[in-house]
Amino acid sequence: MINVLIVEDDPMVAEFNKQYVALVEGFQVVAVARSGDEALALLKEHDIDLVLLDIFMPGKTGIELLTAIRLQGLPTDAIVVSAACDQKHILAATRLGAVDYLIKPFEFERLQESLNAYREWATAVTSQPTVRQSDVDQLRQRKEQSFPQQVPKGIDRKTLQTVWHRIKQSGGQSFSTEELANLVGLTRISMRKYLEFIKQLDLLEHEISYGSVGRPIYKYRCLNPNSPLITRYF
Numbered sequence: 001m002i003n004v005l006i007v008e009d010d011p012m013v014a015e016f017n018k019q020y021v022a023l024v025e026g027f028q029v030v031a032v033a034r035s036g037d038e039a040l041a042l043l044k045e046h047d048i049d050l051v052l053l054d055i056f057m058p059g060k061t062g063i064e065l066l067t068a069i070r071l072q073g074l075p076t077d078a079i080v081v082s083a084a085c086d087q088k089h090i091l092a093a094t095r096l097g098a099v100d101y102l103i104k105p106f107e108f109e110r111l112q113e114s115l116n117a118y119r120e121w122a123t124a125v126t127s128q129p130t131v132r133q134s135d136v137d138q139l140r141q142r143k144e145q146s147f148p149q150q151v152p153k154g155i156d157r158k159t160l161q162t163v164w165h166r167i168k169q170s171g172g173q174s175f176s177t178e179e180l181a182n183l184v185g186l187t188r189i190s191m192r193k194y195l196e197f198i199k200q201l202d203l204l205e206h207e208i209s210y211g212s213v214g215r216p217i218y219k220y221r222c223l224n225p226n227s228p229l230i231t232r233y234f
Contacts, residue, residue, distance in 0.1 A: 001026060001027070001028050002026055002027045002028070002049045002050055002118075002119060002122065003028060003030045003046065003047055003048050003049045003050070004021055004027055004028065004029045004030060004048070004049070004050050004051070004052060005029075005030060005031050005032075005033060005039060005042055005043065005046070005048045005050070005051045005052070005076075006018055006021070006029055006031075006032045006033070006051075006052045007032075007033045007036070007039045007051055007052065007053045007054055007057070007062065007065065008032065008033075008034070008052070008054045008057075008081070009034045009035065009054065009057045009058060010054075011034075013054075013104075014032050014034075017052055017081065017111075018032065020108050020111050020112075021052070021111075021115070023108070023112070024111075024112050024115045024116065024119075025119075026119050027050075027115055027119070030042075030046050030047075030048060031046060031048075034057075035057055035058055035059045035060065036057060036059050036060025036061070036062070036064060036065035036068070037059055037060060039051070039053075039065055040065065040068060040069075040072075043069065043074050043076060044074070048076045049076060049077065049122070050076065050077050050078070050079065050118065051069075051076055051077070051078040051079070052078075052079055052081050053065065053066065053078045053079065053080050053081065053082075053098075054080075054081060054082050055080065055082035055083075055084040055089055055093075056082065056083070056084060062080060062082060062093070063089065063092050063093060063096070066078055066093060066096045066097070066098065067096060070096055070097065077097070077099050077118070077122075078093075078096075078097065078098045078099065079098065079099055079100045079101075079102065079114055079115075079118070080093045080098045080100070080101045080102065081102045081104065081106070081111075082101075082102075082103065082104060083103065083104040084103075085103045085205055085223070099114075099118055099121075100114045100117075100118070102114060103202075103205055103223075107200075109200075110200075110202070152193070152197060154190075154193050155193060155194060155197055157233060157234055158234075159184070159186070159194070160194060160197070160198075160230075160233060160234065161234045162184055163180070163184055163186075163191070163194045163195075163198070164198065164230055164234075166180055166183050166184055167180070167198070167204070167220075167222050167225070168222065168225040170221075170222060172221065172222060172225070173221070174219045174220065174221040175219070175220055175221075176217055176218060176219055176220075177191050177192050177195060177217075177218045177220070178191075180195070180220075192218070195218070195220055198230065199220070201227075201229055201230055202223065203222065203223055203224055203227055203229065203230060204220045204221065204222060204223060205220070205221055205223055206218055206219060206220045206221075207219050
């Protein structure tokens with residue numbers, strides 16, 4: 001069983017994450033910490049394999065906590081779960097050894113995928129004294145293939161390529177479903193399907209705002225315009 005520590009200052013978010021982890025086979029939440037100092041104390045008190053770590057917290061930030069974990073040589077891995085979506089925090093977390101980075105809000109399936117990949121990796125490297133290169137390569141290949149190879153029903157590959165081309169032209173600026181639909185020549189409902197598919201590949205982030213008449217407005221922003229991941233679907 002993989003022991004998990006959730007480090008999250010928002011009680012509601014912490015509870016959601018705890019329930020999510022409970023749904024994934026092979027994981028159990030040992031404790032929840034509301035601050036970096038509390039997390040460090042719990043890491044020394046319990047046998048923790050994995051930390052689900054927020055970035056913005058009172059006192060120590062998640063990056064400072066991850067730095068302290070590494071400096072103190074604590075034997076635990078970390079998956080960052082945060083609203084911080086800027087390059088600075090993502091690179092810092094990665095360089096400090098975070099095995100994955102999830103940007104809030106996220107779907108349960110994305111966390112499930114991350115935990116499953118971690119479980120496979122942890123099982124492979126702890127089940128035998130030495131690991132072959134072929135074992136490492138196989139695990140990397142499984143992670144890459146965890147994304148669906150077929151586009152969902154209602155998604156046309158050529159249109160998907162056009163949509164992605166327009167998204168790349170946004171230059172990192174946010175755009176609405178309707179704005180992109182007008183550029184490509186699709187209905188707003190059809191465009192939503194394409195954007196949600198691309199979002200599942202972790203290439204878009206989105207937020208919801210409400211206009212004067214109360215209709216939700218979905219705003220998207222491209223996270224990685226140079227990712228080769230989407231090209232396999234063209």
